[in-house]
Amino acid sequence: MGSYRYKAQGERDKNRAGPIVLDRRAFLAWVRAAGKFAIFSVLLLPFAGFINFTPAKKPKFVKVNRPLKKGGFIIEAEFILFDTDTGPVAVSRTCTHLGCLLNYHELDKMLICPCHASRFSKQGKRLAGPAQLDLPTFPVEKTGADEVAGYVVAVT
Numbered sequence: 001m002g003s004y005r006y007k008a009q010g011e012r013d014k015n016r017a018g019p020i021v022l023d024r025r026a027f028l029a030w031v032r033a034a035g036k037f038a039i040f041s042v043l044l045l046p047f048a049g050f051i052n053f054t055p056a057k058k059p060k061f062v063k064v065n066r067p068l069k070k071g072g073f074i075i076e077a078e079f080i081l082f083d084t085d086t087g088p089v090a091v092s093r094t095c096t097h098l099g100c101l102l103n104y105h106e107l108d109k110m111l112i113c114p115c116h117a118s119r120f121s122k123q124g125k126r127l128a129g130p131a132q133l134d135l136p137t138f139p140v141e142k143t144g145a146d147e148v149a150g151y152v153v154a155v156t
């Protein structure tokens, strides 16, 4: 470990060997630069949040032009619409493990991933497999006046 020595302005120290020697002017320049860097960093801090900023995705509205049968389901490209006791539920078909397209197995009454066999309930709850997250569900609105004519699903 060496010690630092600060020279007065104009002091000559050409023959001295040893640790780096800063003269006062160099030291003050270094302090000024460090201060500017600190102030600049603090000013940029509010913008750091925008680095990972992604705008909210607009939902894509998908029309399903037929009513669900009691306890039935309708398979669409991005979701499966189920008739449940609490009303229609649209569950994503994209597996939360690595994104494979899920199929609904009517006999087992669950969604099973063909890639690594993750299993999900009709409500999207993860039951088994390497997937760790539940499936997302999408908002569903019924269409039709007196009788249900179909549904509009807001896929996000």
Ligand code: FES
Binding pocket: 095, 096, 097, 098, 099, 100, 113, 114, 115, 116, 117, 118, 129, 130, 131
């Ligand atoms: S992608 Fe579905 S379980 Fe792996």
